Amino acid sequence: MAEWKKGFRALPQTIRAEIDRIEGTDIKVLAGKRISAADVAAGTYAHLGLTAETLQVGQRWEVVPPMGAGTTSKRNGEGWTVTRRDLPKYRKYFYRDIAIYGDAARNGWTTAAIPRDVYETDSYPPYLFQIEVLVQEALDDARFGIVFSVDEVFSKQSASFEEDLLFAVNLLQENTGVSGVAAAANPDFVFTSQLRWDVFPPGQIADLAMRIQQNGGRNPPDLAKITERLELFEQFQPVEYLKGLGGNxxxxxxxxxxxxxVFENMRHGNALYVLYDDWATLSQKPRSEILKLPTSKFDRIIHTEGWTNRFAKLMQHELQLRGVRIRIGRNQRRRQH
Incomplete structure (x- = not known):
């Protein structure tokens, strides 16, 4: 195994800050790492089953880390005990057979109770957590984006939340060299903030929605939501449909x-973005950067009451500026050249 930091005595501040940002109560221990084929060939991650044969985009599996990987992995596999030196000792009797007067052949045996002052001990059974491995994407720099996670969900409401979470964080860190957390309801890792697009020609909405979802990689958006949004887009007759690639x-x-x-993040689904000049470059920016752009370069339609009507009026105006007339009716909008 490669040399990297094996664990932490307490949860790192970066992880604590991320936990505070997560609104839900359920937490997943998860992190992504850029890994080269050379590292895989060298056997750096062979203990997790990541080899040249399994280094294929879309492959995923689970494995209990070998106990030889380190202290946390050993405890995960066979359990451990903790001597409570923070508590006072107590008197405990140990029993053993001894020869009577030192001569068992002549006098026989007896059982003696031997008192000893000892510390309390806490015994922990093996957790047997598995590490989930996902070869998520091939990156532009000839490396692969690998997502590692622990197959357990941790509740903030649990009395042992921090203790259990620290164990899982250390298990992941010890075996992969990376660690982090994510909301259990949305356990994703994005390796790049740049948004790259796959292009789909117009077609029947139902077929198109199915194709987009099937091409959606890990945890694809809900088919009904995709269909609903495509039906809205279709009213203005786009020349192409777009689908984010990789982690996006x-x-x-x-x-x-x-x-x-026009594009939208279907996972968060709280706003729609309309981009104008140089959209191919602007769409690659993180949402936080887009919001800092001059308002002349984009419009953001927040999904509050009446947002579809606001979007329709905006599209009518923008298409008319480009020589396309849109008639907005009660139930439909027609595009006329």
Whole structure:
């Protein structure tokens, strides 16, 4: 195994801060790492089953870390005891057979109770946590994005939350060299904030939604949500549909002109973005950076009451600026050149 920091005495501040940002109560121990084929060939991660044969995008499996990987892995596999030196000793009797007057052949044996002052001990059974391995994507720098996680969900409401979480964090850190946490309801890791697109031509909405979902990688968006959004986009007759690639596979969008593109994060689903000039570059920026752009470069339609009507009026205006007339009816909108 490679040399990296094996564990922590307490939860790192970065992990504590991330826990505070997670709104839900359930936490997953999860982290991503960029790994080269050379590291895999060298056997750095062979103890987790990551080899040249398994280094294929989309492959996933679970493994109980070998006990030889380190202290936490050994405890995970066979349990451990803790001597409570913080508590006072107590008197305990140990029993053993001894020869009577030192001559068992002549006098026989007797059982003696031998008193001894000892510390309390806490015994922990083996957790037998497994590490989940996912070869999520091939990155542009010839490395692979690997997601490692522990197959357990930890509740903030548990009395032993910090103790259990620290154990799982150390188990992941010891075996992979990385550690982190995520909301159990959304256990994803994005290796790049740049949003790259796959392009789909217009077609029947039901078939298109199915194709987009099947191409959605890990934890694809809900089919009904994809269909609903595509039906909205379709009313304005896009020339292409867009689907995020890699770790951003939860983004879908529609292109209406070279300088008019709409997209949305289907996982969060709280706002729709309309980009104008240089959309291919702007769409690769993280959402936090897009929001800092001049308002002339984008519009953000927050999903509050009446947002679809606001979107329709915006699209009518933008398409008219590009020589396309849109008639907004009660139940449909038609595009006319």
């Amino acid at each position: 596979d939860h983004y879908i969008g529609a292109k209406y002109a070279d300088n008019l593109v």
